[in-house]
Amino acid sequence: MIKENEILAEPQKTFFIDMLTRDIGITESILDLIDNSIHSLIRKKNIDVMPIITGGYQRKISKDNSIQIKIDDSKFSILDTCGGISRESARNGVFLFGRSEKERGKLGLGLYGVGMKRAFFKLGKLIKIISKVDHNIFQITINVDKWKNSKSWSFAFDPDPSIDTLDQFGTMIEIKKLNPQISKLFNIPSIIKEISDRVAEAYMLFIKNGLHITINGETVESEFPSFAVKRITPARKTLHVDRVKISIIAGLAPLESRTPHGWYVFCNGRMILNHDQTRFTGWGTDRFPQFHSKYNHFIGQVYFSSTFLDRLPWDTTKSRLVTETPVYQAALNEMKIQARPIINTLSKFYPSQTEEEEMLGKELLQDSESVTVDKLPYKDVAFGIKMKKSPPSEITISYKKPRSEVDRAKKAMGNKHVSNRKIGEFTFEYFLDKET
């Protein structure tokens, strides 16, 4: 019963179960669960992966820390050895919808208090969580339909399982009674491959730092993007804005890598955007050009890192940016500044205007070496290229002539099957011979 002057505004469970889950894809949900494991690892072992990119002491993730994911059409499970959840934080923190306080003071990947629960609801109806820390182990089972219909918002501990249920300190999450659409998709090999590729990209820094992730028994391997160097100097710029460190690296991708790159954006080591070519990273805003195939070789990376997790520009899905934050605005301004000379260079290399410059661009990339981002020098520097002083010794001349006249020339040359190119060369040489 509500009072006459009262207006109902309570949250509804269906909002969490059916609505919030619409904003997120399956892969993002799985990534959310991995984020939880990694967050726990970062907190317990003081892991900072940024030195890979920015230099400094690098604390390696130990071989004992791993994340194993198993996916089939009846069950999803993730088992980590990343430290586990204590009974205390399970009781009054981990399962809350939304955080009661801002996450500050330590690096990490979890800040909103929505990812794990949303992932549960997205994937299935029966969720079992077992976690072990020190000599304690607990188990929680969530039956989503039952919970939905009960008045209470709380979950309950099951009787404690045997301490040997988990070999090491860590957490095991098992999701059964998969939602029908999810179950169907988990049956498609290409979907599993897609998930694996996304995991490889999103956690490349953690994987490079020693984290072992497997999906259905296969180890996820990661590769850092490469930059062309030697005659090209990629730009690097470091900024500090509102206690967030921003590292920007931008340059040209090697010749063999023709797939469009654009910008990669990371928050605390976790990739948020990859090869972005949209307005979120400045393309097509104000006078900055739209992405175009002539910029395919542009590659830029932005790393945000802070212990003030709420100041990082990620949204709750961690696959989009909150672009209006002062931190992101400052970064975007700098990204455009650093990208501008690269864009101008690529525009000059692009065909049509002068072929000479197109040649120079190709030659520049051919002469370059390819180096992964972690091998670049750590010092701030502007983008630069060293052009060879002498212009190419050969140039191309092209012009149009009526077919009948060309045929006449061919006839005069005594071979009507000769190519147009040959006839062009012949007439030019003839002129040089007679007139110079």
Place this chain on the structure above:
Amino acid sequence: MEHLEESFEKFNYSVRPSKQVERKLLMESLHFLGHKANLSIRDYTYLGFGSIYYTDFILFHRYLYIDKMICVESADIPRRMRFNRPYKFIKLKMGKISEVIPDINFNCKYVIWLDYDYGLDFGPNDNESSILDDIDAISGKLYPGSILIVTAEAEPRLSNFKENSRLSDTKRISQLQSRLQETCGSILHSKIPKNILIRKEMPGFISKTMIAQMTASTAMNHHNVVFHQIANYVYADGAQMVTVGGIIDKAQKASELRLSGIYEQVFAEKGNKPKKISVPPLTIREKESIDSKISKFPNSAQFKLNFELKPELLNNYLKYYKHYPSFHESLM
């Protein structure tokens, strides 16, 4: 900037009377700000386009005591620039300003004067950054208390002089319209009408656009600052040039600036309409004759001259006579 004529080849900077008046006015305003608005100008870093003459560098060092200076030069004349460098402390950065900005440390106060010799249309079609791009990049980064001054050409013609002379009048104007649309359209949120592409209207259009860009880009600066416009004027020694300038600082600085009296100065203009600064070319004898008649509050009506000079020009001279350059040939 291969399609542009290098302006140092066109003229010796220091002998254009209006330019010289502008330079001295700028120096005076910086002086004024230092004294009355608590800006320690001598600790600032000056960044400008020195050209081989380095005129403003010499002036700013001698009279404002600035000794942190960066000279940006886009013409491929590194040896000539080094040869002519008047002080060793001037850091020389060869390249276009858009290539130099990525390397600049913006964690200190700057006086930046981007004294371009081309217009707002230049840029995208030449695979270069436009003036507005440079303003955007710099305004978004400047440290609170910094001063930004930008001069651009305001003539209804294309900055690419080859194109300009190749095209017929009508084609040139429609080309200019479409290029300006490309560079200025987004910041003005409007279509650029053809009727402003005439000599009389261009200065107002150019200054309005640059002010809009400075204001918008400063709002994105993470130091939480605003653009306090101080100057907006136009002069012509040949081509009309518009200069817009101001301080990038916290919003609270506004009252201090008002109280300092800067806005009552002859060069100050807070609005969108540029003030006209033009001084007549005078012979030395004419100048001396006028000067000898100047009382405490000179007024053109009181002057009886022995030669013809329009009252308007005389008035202009009286406004700026203190800054009027006098040139003598000297054998060295």
